[in-house]
Amino acid sequence: MEKKNIFVLIQELETQMGHIHSELGGLKLVIKELLEENHHLSLENEQLRKILKKEVHPADVENPVALQPQLHVKDEEHEDVVGEGYDNLARLYHEGFHICNVYYGHLRTEGDCLFCLSFLNK
Numbered sequence: 001m002e003k004k005n006i007f008v009l010i011q012e013l014e015t016q017m018g019h020i021h022s023e024l025g026g027l028k029l030v031i032k033e034l035l036e037e038n039h040h041l042s043l044e045n046e047q048l049r050k051i052l053k054k055e056v057h058p059a060d061v062e063n064p065v066a067l068q069p070q071l072h073v074k075d076e077e078h079e080d081v082v083g084e085g086y087d088n089l090a091r092l093y094h095e096g097f098h099i100c101n102v103y104y105g106h107l108r109t110e111g112d113c114l115f116c117l118s119f120l121n122k
């Protein structure tokens, strides 16, 4: 191998290591965001479960299927619970969660949400 080629090779390796280094930095950021999101979702899940437990008949709590009509009000099979579903959604909103299809289930962190309010006023 000629000396010139060795330097070209080292140059290429250096460039590649630079790329790998910045990719690692990017991955670190992604992991940080995922951990934060995970934490946020865990808290949210916990709060939603508390609310559901309060609203669902105690006997139904052990049966996860029974929890679904509360969340999927639009399912055709559950049209009979729409009225009740509306009350639950209104309560969810007042407990601080979005019920609009834009941010559904997320915590409301900036006061009232116009999407949610227009949904409630329908």
Ligand SMILES: [Zn+2]
Binding pocket: 098, 099, 100, 102, 103, 104, 113, 114, 115, 116
């Ligand atoms: Zn909203």
